[in-house]
Amino acid sequence: MRIAVLSGKGGTGKTLVSVNLAAVAQDAVYIDCDVEEPNGHLFFKPQHVQEERITRKVPVVDDTLCNGCRKCVDFCRFNALAYIKDRLIVFEEICHSCGGCVMLCPENALTERDKVIGKVHKGRSGSVRVHTGILNTGETSGVPIIKKLLAGIKGIPDSTVVIDCPPGSACIVMESIRDADYCILVAEPTLFGVHNLSMVYDLVKLFNKPFGVILNKCLEGENPAEAFCLERAIKILSHIPFRSDLGLLTSNAEIAVRKDEQYRALFSNLLDVVMKEVQCEATPHP
């Protein structure tokens, strides 16, 4: 079972939910797809970490072969190539690695090289396998790292796979939820929270994914995110209270379910609810 945890903005509690859900499941894989700022490993402190470098292709020009025809310059939609003073210049950080310029070059002046853009760490924390994607500073897209992280997750059917997504609803999030069986949307009880919830709500509907909402940081009184769910008959999976003991555990990089029985019960119950939802959701949510 592959569960993706997402939200429209950062700081709503994706990592709190993902880490505790993976920790409460007996046999789990926690995958941190928030490659710009992965932080799940701070809680799991995985052991025996193995590192793999992730690369993407960028063009390299051989000035002795380039005849200045500019086919590549005209072709590139992202303008990653410029021809200045009889020389081709490549802007690697703008390049989207499509390989089109290399295919088009009539003089074979362009070839590709591997550019390291980040890495994947794989380690273990108790019964949880912890996989972390890390994008190098200055790189524009973490999608190749996420593809690498999620390649082969369909091959581990008996485990609970928890995918901790990046915030928002852009390409990088779409890549993260692509193979998920179920999406958990984490929401804050504010109007701003509702706005962010509606972004990911639109996304999971577009992808036709079964989903439910966790209302995090719940206080007494009005909860606009809850009202949003009730109006649309969206399944509410759990209410997580806004309490200082949970905040303290988290700020000390402790995993709540490993430290506190009431939170173990809360997340254990959440996992049961999600598993039932996945089994019932033979057809996607309307």
Add this chain to the structure above:
Amino acid sequence: MKIAIPVDEKDLRTNVCASFGRAAYFLIYETETKTSVFIDNSSLASPGGAGIKAAQTLIDNQVSALLTPRCGENAAKTLESAGIKIFKTTSVSVRENLADSRDGKLPLLEDIHAGFHGHGGD
């Protein structure tokens, strides 16, 4: 020598455009003949690298100097490798900037920004 200015409209009374890469047009002013031409900026709707493409357009038009309120780092790198000097505009009026440029009153643009890659574009 040819001077380029990003502008909003094809008219000498127009304003200097706040953006270089995403300007609608470029005014190209020839200082010797005192003639002006307006060219379309084909990178206006580009999904990315608009500054690079706009710089390429100026290079292909044999421009020697650019007057602009701001400029991104990739555009600046492209322009500089072609020896094009970048000056900072001091008002919104195209005419005033051309006059100030003639009198040597415009400062070189030094605050090159890091660009807006992927923000607001995709």
